[in-house]
Amino acid sequence: MVAQDGGGRLVVEGLEKHYELDGAEVPVVKGVTFTIEPGKFYSLLGPSGCGKTTTLRCVAGLENSNGGRILLDDKVLSTGTEHVSPDKRDVGMVFQNYAIWPHMTVFANAVFPLQVASGRLPKKEARKRAMEALELVQLDSFAHRPATALSGGQQQRLALARALAHRPRLLLLDEPLSNLDAKLRDTMRSELRSLQQRLGITALYVTHDQSEALSMSDRVAVMHEGRIVQEAAPRDLYYQPADRFVADFVGRVNMIPAVVRDRSANGDALVEAFGTRMVTPCPSGVGTGGDVTITFRPESVRWHETAPDRPNVFPARVARVEFLGEIVEYEADVLSGQTVVGSLVARGAPLNSPAAGDTIFIELAPHACRVLAA
Ligand SMILES: Nc1ncnc2c1ncn2[C@@H]1O[C@H](COP(=O)(O)OP(=O)(O)OP(=O)(O)O)[C@@H](O)[C@H]1O
Ligand SMILES: [Mg+2]
Missing domain, CATH: 3.40.50.300 (P-loop containing nucleotide triphosphate hydrolases)
Structure with missing residues (x-):
């Protein structure tokens, strides 16, 4: 030794x-x-x-x-x-x-x-x-x-x-x-x-x-x-x-442009993204009306067949599914009615993966979002 x-x-x-x-x-x-x-x-x-x-x-x-x-x-x-x-x-x-x-x-x-x-x-x-x-x-x-x-x-x-x-x-x-x-x-x-x-x-x-x-x-x-x-x-x-x-640089990430609509005392904010309102943490120094970028990792996205009764759930259509062995990566188009208002990349377990063309509900838990001042 x-x-x-x-x-x-x-x-x-x-x-x-x-x-x-x-x-x-x-x-x-x-x-x-x-x-x-x-x-x-x-x-x-x-x-x-x-x-x-x-x-x-x-x-x-x-x-x-x-x-x-x-x-x-x-x-x-x-x-x-x-x-x-x-x-x-x-x-x-x-x-x-x-x-x-x-x-x-x-x-x-x-x-x-x-x-x-x-x-x-x-x-x-x-x-x-x-x-x-x-x-x-x-x-x-x-x-x-x-x-x-x-x-x-x-x-x-x-x-x-x-x-x-x-x-x-x-x-x-x-x-x-x-x-x-x-x-x-x-x-x-x-x-x-x-x-x-x-x-x-x-x-x-x-x-x-x-x-x-x-x-x-x-x-x-x-x-x-x-x-x-x-x-x-x-x-x-x-x-x-x-x-x-x-x-x-440090891994795969989604970046969604958003606007702060309201701030609450606990540091969370109501932000508008994908044409709808969602709850996220919010950096200090960004006021109502401020532009931000919501970042989240693909594996932090959860998907459901029916909409859970929680904030930050969006209807989406699966555009693409890629099998990578230990995980599956899929791209989801976020919908407002029949209109595509944004898209995101998600990753999950292969045995429980949506198929291309499926309509699903995407959940972005507030704690999974990191919001950066634009
Ligand atoms: N001897 C040298 N003379 C002039 N420029 C140099 C010299 N050595 C490095 N550079 C330049 O300095 C910069 C930094 O180089 P460096 O080798 O430190 O990068 P690096 O982060 O290690 O990149 P890599 O991941 O490609 O190894 C580069 O733009 C490179 O072209
Ligand atoms: Mg080097």
Whole structure:
């Protein structure tokens, strides 16, 4: 077992990074601020090009930031003008493409970084730590194989072992599962998460895959164009997105334009959507007459054959049904008389699914709706 005294606390404050392109400065990280508590699994989630890798590389010391501070526990790693070199930062990094050395054995891959530069350890200690790291990822019995004689998942585990062999205080992972097939990715997700918890190591994980971020993390920060737009625990992020970008990026979502018709003291409001009135929570600061967007997840929609006596029930016609295996997705046209006044996407269990052409009643429970100021 790799001895860890738990993970470190990472603080990133106002991180700035720009690149020079054709003589011009192009900002790609614009004041990114976050803290990871010791032993926590923290993800940066966002679309391609939003600055995730650049942020991670600044923490690793592979890029020099242009502003802001990075601290690991009491140690200042970067101030924007002064930068501690990567090998003195006490971080381990796993790259998307593993970057394992093909001409070496599995064992040599794990031990090599411990025998070079400032991380240099006495030979015996280096061999012991490398072997421990290989045991952690269950590759000890493959130690003397050439690294190329490993499957994709095993190569990924080797990259992880190599990052852990240093016994770092912080583990950085840049889309480490994206080269694996879907099934292996699922297995590796839970393996990685349980290993991180067992070691109590702090992890900063970068991904554009929302289900990966939601399933593995203690906290998730959503990035957009070089900024963090929301940071929250996975459930809060999913059900309480701060804006339309987050709502749309983190999973499937319906967005319905609506107008506030009346507000009540308990924070709920009567809003007009689909040409009828419904009850929803309502953000403070939006008065009567204000435009809002009602967002709700497809799986929060319930359907009935006859109308239940509750608020927020709409007659609808099923336009399309798609069987996806564990769930069924259907599109419903909301009706006012015979007129279609809107449409929404719903998801439910396959064994209890409406059929295309059915007339049904859609229920949107108030608590399932997240209302955003337009
Ligand atoms: N060395 C570089 N020189 C110039 N621009 C760069 C350089 N590296 C990255 N960029 C730009 O910085 C922006 C952020 O890149 P970054 O690699 O951080 O994105 P990312 O969020 O990791 O995206 P992906 O999900 O595609 O990996 C992009 O617009 C990219 O083109
Ligand atoms: Mg990237």
